[in-house]
Amino acid sequence: xxxxxxxxxxxxxxxxxxxxxxxxxxxxxxxxxxxxxxxxxxxxxxxxxxxxxxxxxxxxxxxxxxxxxxxxxxxxxxxxxxxxxxxxxxxxxxxxxxxxxxxxxxxxxxxxxxxxxxxxxxxxxxxxxxxxxxxxxxxxxxxxxxxxxxxxxxxxxxxxxxxxxxxxxxxxxxxxxxxxxxxxxxxxxxxxxxxxxxxxxxxxxxxxxxxxxxxxxxxxxxxxxxxxxxxxxxxxxxxxxxxxxxxxxxxxxxxxxxxxxxxxxxxxxxxxxxxxxxxxxxxxxxxxxxxxxxxxxxxxxxxxxxxxxxxxxxxxxxxxxxxxxxxxxxxxxxxxxxxxxxxxxxxxxxxxxxxxxxxxxxxxxxxxxxxxxxxxxxxxxxxxxxxxxxxxxxxxxxxxxxxxxxxxxxxxxxxxxxxxxxxxxxxxxxxxxxxxxxxxxxxxxxxxxxxxxxxxxxxxxxxxxx
Numbered sequence: 001x002x003x004x005x006x007x008x009x010x011x012x013x014x015x016x017x018x019x020x021x022x023x024x025x026x027x028x029x030x031x032x033x034x035x036x037x038x039x040x041x042x043x044x045x046x047x048x049x050x051x052x053x054x055x056x057x058x059x060x061x062x063x064x065x066x067x068x069x070x071x072x073x074x075x076x077x078x079x080x081x082x083x084x085x086x087x088x089x090x091x092x093x094x095x096x097x098x099x100x101x102x103x104x105x106x107x108x109x110x111x112x113x114x115x116x117x118x119x120x121x122x123x124x125x126x127x128x129x130x131x132x133x134x135x136x137x138x139x140x141x142x143x144x145x146x147x148x149x150x151x152x153x154x155x156x157x158x159x160x161x162x163x164x165x166x167x168x169x170x171x172x173x174x175x176x177x178x179x180x181x182x183x184x185x186x187x188x189x190x191x192x193x194x195x196x197x198x199x200x201x202x203x204x205x206x207x208x209x210x211x212x213x214x215x216x217x218x219x220x221x222x223x224x225x226x227x228x229x230x231x232x233x234x235x236x237x238x239x240x241x242x243x244x245x246x247x248x249x250x251x252x253x254x255x256x257x258x259x260x261x262x263x264x265x266x267x268x269x270x271x272x273x274x275x276x277x278x279x280x281x282x283x284x285x286x287x288x289x290x291x292x293x294x295x296x297x298x299x300x301x302x303x304x305x306x307x308x309x310x311x312x313x314x315x316x317x318x319x320x321x322x323x324x325x326x327x328x329x330x331x332x333x334x335x336x337x338x339x340x341x342x343x344x345x346x347x348x349x350x351x352x353x354x355x356x357x358x359x360x361x362x363x364x365x366x367x368x369x370x371x372x373x374x375x376x377x378x379x380x381x382x383x384x385x386x387x388x389x390x391x392x393x394x395x396x397x398x399x400x401x402x403x404x405x406x407x408x409x410x411x412x413x414x415x416x417x418x419x420x421x422x423x424x425x426x427x428x429x430x431x432x433x434x435x436x437x438x439x440x441x442x443x444x445x446x447x448x449x450x451x452x453x454x455x456x457x458x459x460x461x462x463x464x465x466x
Contacts (some may be wrong), residue, residue: 003106004089004102004264005101006100006102007183007193008076008099008102009095009102009103009106011076011079011080012072012073012076012103012106013072014101014380014383015071015072015075015076015385016071016106016193016258017070018068018112018387019067019068019072019075019382020064020065020069020154020385021067021447023064024060024061025431027063027064028053028056028057031056032053032061033389035410036055038447039136039137041188044136046357048132048136049417050145051132052129052132052136053449055125055126055128055132056125056129057122058117058122058125058126058129059125059126059250062114062122062359063112063120063343063359065114066114066359066360066362066366066393067361067390067393069110069235069370070366070367070369070388070392070393071385071389072370073366073367073369073370074370074374074380074384074385074388074389075106075374075380075381075382075385076103076371076374077100077103077370077371077372077375077383078373078375078377078378078379078380078381078384079149079374080099080374080375080380081290081374081375081376081377081378081380081381082378082379082380083380084233086099086375090133090178090439093438096375096436096437100316100367100371100433101370103367104357104364104367104368105365106367107363107366107367108352108364110360110363111165111360111363111364112360114360114363115356115357117361118355118356118357118359119253119254119356119372120253121221122409123247123250123251123252123253123256124251124253124277125196126248126250126251127247127251128419130248130251130270138149143309144235145158145159145161145169146156146161147161147162147164147370148161148162152355156176156177156232157174157175157176157177157230157232157370158174158175158177158244159172159173159174160173160335161173162399164352167192167193168190168192169191169192169193170189170190171187171189171445172186172188172189172190172204172207172423172437173185173186173187174186174188174202174204174230175180178290179231181213181214181215182211182212182214183211183212183214184210184211184212185209185210185420186204186207186209186210186228186230187207187208187210188204188205188206188208188225189201189206189207190204190206191204191205194430200231200232201229201230201231201232202229202230202231203227203228203231204225204227204228204229204230205226205227205228205230206225206226207224207225208222208223208224208225209221209222209228210222210223211223212281214390220326220338225464234449244265246321249348249352250317250352250369252349252352254356255305257350257353258351258353260349261349261350261353262345264342264345264346264349265346265415267342268339268346269344270339270459271335271339271342272288272339273340274335275288275295275332275336276288277341278328278331278332278335279295279298279299279328280303280328280458281324281328282299282321282324282325282328283302283306283321284298284299284302291336292333292336292337295329295332295336296329296332296333299325299328299329299332300325300363302325302328303325306321306322307321307388312395322394340410342408344409344410347407347408347410347414348408350367350407350414351404351408351414351417352405353414353420354414354415354418354419355400355404355422358400358419358421358422359400360416361422362396362421362422362425365422365425365426365429366380366392366393366425366429368429368430368433369383369392369425369428369429369432371436372429372432372435372436373432373434375436376432376436379402380430384450384451396425399420399421399424400418400421403416403417403421404418405416405422406415421442426456428461455457
């Protein structure tokens with residue numbers, strides 16, 4: 001049995017590595033084609049470029065592993081079935097559950113490793129990749145000039161151009177930033193940018209300079225020029241690495257997410273406390289309705305009841321109470337908007353927390369699905385395995401993205417939104433596995449049904465004829 005286990009694992013491991021490399025290569029190539037514009041003309045060294053590409057391999061690998069698992073299972077068990085090895089194993093008294101057990105152990109090992117990777121390694125890679133991407137974008141600000149948009153990256157000037165043809169800038173307008181004694185504005189018909197080690201050289205042609213003394217508005221000067229050269233110090237020409245503690249949900253480890261949600265829960269409790277005190281100030285109990293609409297309805301009813309009781313309350317009391325209720329309603333609207341914002345933020349972090357586990361768990365389900373489909377189709381080629389895997393994984397990924405979006409919008413709970421694709425995949429894989437164990441096709445069509453139906457129809461026509 002140990003020999004059989006090693007054989008099955010060997011047949012699974014090589015297709016897994018091969019398909020993983022292919023899938024990572026395809027996804028990485030698509031990413032590289034989108035990101036290559038960030039490198040062109042930036043003067044980056046190869047070490048920085050390779051570091052940026054390596055850091056983005058984190059999310060690519062996390063996405064490619066489950067699909068590679070499905071491809072490997074389809075290839076291995078399809079090859080077993082095509083070579084009649086499954087039939088030989090069953091003839092030797094080995095059940096299909098025993099045959100698939102090493103594959104499930106491999107899937108469980110990959111799932112556990114991927115959970116650790118998603119929980120601790122990938123967030124750090126995503127965070128560093130975002131930081132480095134921002135640093136690369138700010139390097140060499142001359143490339144960030146777009147016609148019709150102000151460029152504020154330079155330390156002392158804001159620049160806007162009307163048109164750009166190659167290296168030539170047309171209708172260039174430059175404005176000095178605040179903090180200077182003189183307000184300067186420059187307009188030229190054309191201009192060109194060039195860079196040196198620590199500065200940007202801006203050559204302007206056929207223009208004029210307007211200078212206004214901010215201490216004495218009567219002191220104004222206008223200068224015309226054929227060529228004007230501006231040297232702008234720009235330390236950002238060098239790649240400066242930032243270090244910040246601000247992270248998005250996809251850049252947080254499990255511990256960070258749990259701490260963030262705990263902080264949001266504390267803030268939510270504070271808001272709920274304020275809502276309760278608003279009701280107490282109006283004369284009601286410190287109730288906390290679920291929605292603003294319920295709160296508004298409760299306060300409106302209370303205001304109407306209070307105003308109707310003219311025997312116990314004077315006109316001034318009724319007027320003051322109505323004003324207090326109106327103020328309370330406005331305050332509650334803000335409080336419930338804040339509460340909804342906290343709930344959406346908490347949901348976003350909870351969704352990311354479940355995603356760190358749901359995709360790795362899918363590896364086990366893909367092993368079950370791939371093993372059953374491989375036996376069913378009796379083909380172990382890479383093309384067929386990739387085609388089937390792509391179809392299954394595409395449906396799964398679309399459902400997961402849809403569930404994530406619905407959970408972020410508070411339509412579904414994070415558990416339902418993220419785990420629903422896994423539940424559906426579990427039902428399909430279990431159905432296929434049960435029929436494979438019983439050596440029955442999962443879908444059977446009774447083609448004799450149509451013959452029997454036609455025969456009965458002919459007999460009824462013969463019987464009814466005179």
